[in-house]
Amino acid sequence: MVKIAVLGYGTVGSGVVRVLNTNHDNINTRAGQQIDIKYILDLRDFEGDPVQEKIVHDYDIILKDEEIKIVVEVMGGVEPAYTYVKSALEHGKSVCTSNKELVARHGAELLELAKKKQLNFLFEASVGGGIPIIRPLNNSLTADEITDIKGILNGTTNYILSKMSREGLDFDTALKDAQDRGYAERNPEADVEGFDACRKIAILSSLAYGMQVDFEDIQTEGITKITKEDIAYAKKLDAGIKLIGSSKKVDGDIYAFVAPMLLSNSHPLMGVNDVFNAIFVKGNVLGDVMFYGQGAGSLPTASAVVSDVVDAVKHMGTNIMSIWCTEKLELADIKQSENRYFVRVKGAGKEDSVKSAFGEVTFVVLDDKKDETAFLTDSIKECDFDSKIAAVGEVINCIRADF
Amino acid sequence: MVKIAVLGYGTVGSGVVRVLNTNHDNINTRAGQQIDIKYILDLRDFEGDPVQEKIVHDYDIILKDEEIKIVVEVMGGVEPAYTYVKSALEHGKSVCTSNKELVARHGAELLELAKKKQLNFLFEASVGGGIPIIRPLNNSLTADEITDIKGILNGTTNYILSKMSREGLDFDTALKDAQDRGYAERNPEADVEGFDACRKIAILSSLAYGMQVDFEDIQTEGITKITKEDIAYAKKLDAGIKLIGSSKKVDGDIYAFVAPMLLSNSHPLMGVNDVFNAIFVKGNVLGDVMFYGQGAGSLPTASAVVSDVVDAVKHMGTNIMSIWCTEKLELADIKQSENRYFVRVKGAGKEDSVKSAFGEVTFVVLDDKKDETAFLTDSIKECDFDSKIAAVGEVINCIRADF
Numbered sequence: 074m075v076k077i078a079v080l081g082y083g084t085v086g087s088g089v090v091r092v093l094n095t096n097h098d099n100i101n102t103r104a105g106q107q108i109d110i111k112y113i114l115d116l117r118d119f120e121g122d123p124v125q126e127k128i129v130h131d132y133d134i135i136l137k138d139e140e141i142k143i144v145v146e147v148m149g150g151v152e153p154a155y156t157y158v159k160s161a162l163e164h165g166k167s168v169c170t171s172n173k174e175l176v177a178r179h180g181a182e183l184l185e186l187a188k189k190k191q192l193n194f195l196f197e198a199s200v201g202g203g204i205p206i207i208r209p210l211n212n213s214l215t216a217d218e219i220t221d222i223k224g225i226l227n228g229t230t231n232y233i234l235s236k237m238s239r240e241g242l243d244f245d246t247a248l249k250d251a252q253d254r255g256y257a258e259r260n261p262e263a264d265v266e267g268f269d270a271c272r273k274i275a276i277l278s279s280l281a282y283g284m285q286v287d288f289e290d291i292q293t294e295g296i297t298k299i300t301k302e303d304i305a306y307a308k309k310l311d312a313g314i315k316l317i318g319s320s321k322k323v324d325g326d327i328y329a330f331v332a333p334m335l336l337s338n339s340h341p342l343m344g345v346n347d348v349f350n351a352i353f354v355k356g357n358v359l360g361d362v363m364f365y366g367q368g369a370g371s372l373p374t375a376s377a378v379v380s381d382v383v384d385a386v387k388h389m390g391t392n393i394m395s396i397w398c399t400e401k402l403e404l405a406d407i408k409q410s411e412n413r414y415f416v417r418v419k420g421a422g423k424e425d426s427v428k429s430a431f432g433e434v435t436f437v438v439l440d441d442k443k444d445e446t447a448f449l450t451d452s453i454k455e456c457d458f459d460s461k462i463a464a465v466g467e468v469i470n471c472i473r474a475d476f
Numbered sequence: 477m478v479k480i481a482v483l484g485y486g487t488v489g490s491g492v493v494r495v496l497n498t499n500h501d502n503i504n505t506r507a508g509q510q511i512d513i514k515y516i517l518d519l520r521d522f523e524g525d526p527v528q529e530k531i532v533h534d535y536d537i538i539l540k541d542e543e544i545k546i547v548v549e550v551m552g553g554v555e556p557a558y559t560y561v562k563s564a565l566e567h568g569k570s571v572c573t574s575n576k577e578l579v580a581r582h583g584a585e586l587l588e589l590a591k592k593k594q595l596n597f598l599f600e601a602s603v604g605g606g607i608p609i610i611r612p613l614n615n616s617l618t619a620d621e622i623t624d625i626k627g628i629l630n631g632t633t634n635y636i637l638s639k640m641s642r643e644g645l646d647f648d649t650a651l652k653d654a655q656d657r658g659y660a661e662r663n664p665e666a667d668v669e670g671f672d673a674c675r676k677i678a679i680l681s682s683l684a685y686g687m688q689v690d691f692e693d694i695q696t697e698g699i700t701k702i703t704k705e706d707i708a709y710a711k712k713l714d715a716g717i718k719l720i721g722s723s724k725k726v727d728g729d730i731y732a733f734v735a736p737m738l739l740s741n742s743h744p745l746m747g748v749n750d751v752f753n754a755i756f757v758k759g760n761v762l763g764d765v766m767f768y769g770q771g772a773g774s775l776p777t778a779s780a781v782v783s784d785v786v787d788a789v790k791h792m793g794t795n796i797m798s799i800w801c802t803e804k805l806e807l808a809d810i811k812q813s814e815n816r817y818f819v820r821v822k823g824a825g826k827e828d829s830v831k832s833a834f835g836e837v838t839f840v841v842l843d844d845k846k847d848e849t850a851f852l853t854d855s856i857k858e859c860d861f862d863s864k865i866a867a868v869g870e871v872i873n874c875i876r877a878d879f
Binding site: 088091092095096099100102103104105197203204205208209212213214215216217218283341343344345356357358359360361362363364365366367370372373375376377378379380382383384387391394396 | 491494495498499502503505506507508600606607608611612615616617618619620621686744746747748759760761762763764765766767768769770773775776778779780781782783785786787790794797799
């Protein structure tokens, strides 16, 4: 029997308890032995809840109990999670976490510490909720050089964009609907400004390229400026708009960003709607693969956490190798990256100046937008785009495109 | 350094050599040590090919060389692959294979042998080519009870159906196009009759449910009876037709089949076109996940084989656990399973007899098919469907539907 402790009895923590209760036979078979929750750390008491007798308020009880071999950290936030996780590893306990802030900021260091102690630091649930993506990146796509990762990494924004697209709504109305359904927080900034996706693409990039990608280095743009007109234009181009966390390797340089992108309707990511997430990965020999599923929610996220617990049990005493090291990866200047751009500039009849700046482009016309000129460029360096667009006119909106 | 031998220098075998040559630095980093091909077993000599010096014709050389720790079997077919693989394991060598016939027939036994010898028998490439699906099923979806697997498991048939749907072609024309492009064999039976998909869903089911699912027990129907009219009807229902390998668990019973199915256009599998494959899996706590990618091809398949080699190197001396045991899983009688059915019967104006047999159904009309009655039933047991349809009339075609 393996005794574990769960830190935090919130959405994910209660999900972990429920998953272990619901599927205990299956899980114990998979793990090769019985997994038993001995403690749950929370500030609250949960009187009357069946877990009440396992609740402790003092982390030291867990830390000092040598019976506890695995600590499940599902509190979220960098502190006190970091202090707790680090001391768990120092005390010879493996850690499974769903905490993307913690993993993005301290992943490399905690992996190194786990390796040193022949323990494991696992974080399948930190990206894509229930979608298996961390383990496949770490253990399956090992024959490839990863050249491109594009992820719909945030369910809230994907719901909002799906709703805007399906019903022709503006951003504020779709956001309100998402809040009413509990998909978006009252303060939706972390989601709609792309901060959540930014941490996730930082984690995926670090795992894919084997070095520490600092999320602060990733240019991040949310979806608050996306209008229903932008989406209507996209439809005219047989495309749609998704918030994409992207990192790609070009001639040895790695470029990363989070931004709304126009994707062709034939792109596999365009079939990913509402709160679903998906991660599209290109390998130099494998070609394209995509992982799709529920990116959030108590049970899907808990399923991923528990799969980590099973892995930690199976690998007791041996460290599961990861190539993510503490050395910092210097991202290339995003201004040097090439993209196509969908652009709307003020004023009708700008076709000639657009062509003289960008050569052949695809113009798009919306019937009720006669006072502007909209077009899709060919692939162009971002810095060249910046210098050329000034000559054309005042930009209403500009969105990267992947066609 | 780890020395390996490759059995078979055909499409996949040459891919394995190419992947190891192309990505050796990455692969060696991932494996933690250098991987070196010492022998390639083939009947041919490959004079002038850089691999010529590694070619051997006698398997005993490989078997008796204690330096060889891993044997890569990419010959295909049950024999002599089975004899070779079994003796490799008996001689203390782990095996990585892409051979679905071998794995479907002897997987459980070979896994057991590998476990006994503290070796590994790995077969990521046997289903879905480059798509990571075996390892995720085995190591990631471990917190769940798998309740449903639906896979587009054969690229040839998916190409043919995609082509028929996009261009309104009949089966024979689309098959010819697939043959001309090298996507279908001159004798296309294994693909178009569903035999290939049958072996793959047998493997996935065995892994998901932990017992031996014999592929001979799986009712298998190909796509040769699908007409362009069927596809036109499907479109009227905002749906499409895919060849699906399916297994699902209902009240403890497991039903499995391979058959064409009508899927709603909103189903994630409907975005999977041409030679791409995808496997859709439902877990009781995870919800829906899908794995998408190239289901065949030299390099994608070789990428999966090499990822197994990396895993075998990382797990030298320890067996990677699998729940697939030799005990036979008795599939439930497919006649007791419930499905919706899309049905075409001869003769116009059969609406009343359809309604009296099936209650409320959805009728569909094609303008150029006035002499028949077509409809979509609600969910009904297959045996009940069989007994009721006789009263309605002569069936032109009948396709399961998942809406």
